[in-house]
């Protein structure tokens with residue numbers, strides 16, 4: 001027997017708001033076609049692999065020392081990339097980095113939310129927003145999206161005005177539904193919000209919409225843009241998320257970050273990956289072209305598909321989505337049941353993977369809709 005296994009989590013004195021909850025986690029299954037966690041399907045180039053390996057080898061000579069606590073070189077590289085991507089000149093004082101954008105979001109709630117404070121999001125959206133709220137003892141205030149999963153701006157403004165959340169999350173493009181929020185709507189949200197507005201732009205590189213980075217100078221006390229290298233940058237395994245905001249907001253994050261949170265290895269590998277940004281991001285166009293093909297394929301088969309600005313698509317309507325999810329899996333295709341009745345989410349993969357997905361979709365269209 002396993003030592004200590006006579007008790008369960010229910011026997012522990014955990015906080016009341018964590019009691020009965022289950023941990024986040026999409027299944028990590030070894031199946032032929034994995035299209036369930038919105039990763040970039042293109043593996044890193046040999047040049048990138050070699051650069052990461054050499055950079056980590058060099059960095060390893062310093063492993064007896066703590067890393068640069070403030071990751072200034074990496075933040076400088078990120079500022080350079082994001083300035084180029086958005087057309088807004090940013091410096092390292094506008095950037096902060098952490099182990100994935102989940103850690104970025106957690107640090108933001110540690111600084112700006114927490115016990116006695118509230119965070120609002122427009123659901124269905126990224127399911128970690130309420131979980132990170134629970135983890136930081138922030139009261140989660142779910143507001144609804146419209147029936148087509150877009151943001152109903154007038155309703156959103158009323159919710160913000162009446163509930164006065166300390167933090168508002170807007171995911172754009174939204175996961176798991178795929179649509180974006182316009183800059184005009186974002187500006188109205190920021191104007192109405194009493195506190196911080198976190199625009200989660202994890203999928204921004206797949207979208208033609210302008211980034212909320214353009215609002216930072218107008219609203220330096222409110223706007224935070226969260227980004228990640230996990231999606232377009234094909235660096236999910238490297239764990240590197242970042243945010244752009246005013247220098248004051250980054251100063252606030254320094255109050256809650258753990259010292260040396262980004263290892264020497266992580267900083268070196270991320271900087272190497274950034275040196276290959278142009279090459280990596282060239283693959284984004286191929287993913288968008290495949291997205292167009294998958295959407296057209298699904299529609300031709302009679303599926304209802306939500307327009308997507310991201311590297312995934314929400315589709316249906318299934319009579320029984322969990323049962324259909326299992327049928328995809330039984331045929332070797334792992335997609336995502338995000339808990340929306342009648343709908344499933346598929347990540348855009350390589351052409352062959354998308355073909356396999358469409359083949360199963362063709363088969364199920366006859367029985368499952």
Ligand code: PMP
Pocket residue numbers: 037038099100101102103126171175200202203227228229230236240241
């Ligand atoms: N935000 C959104 C909207 C996401 O979908 C994800 C990944 N599923 C994340 C943040 C977090 O990703 P990471 O921690 O890998 O940066």
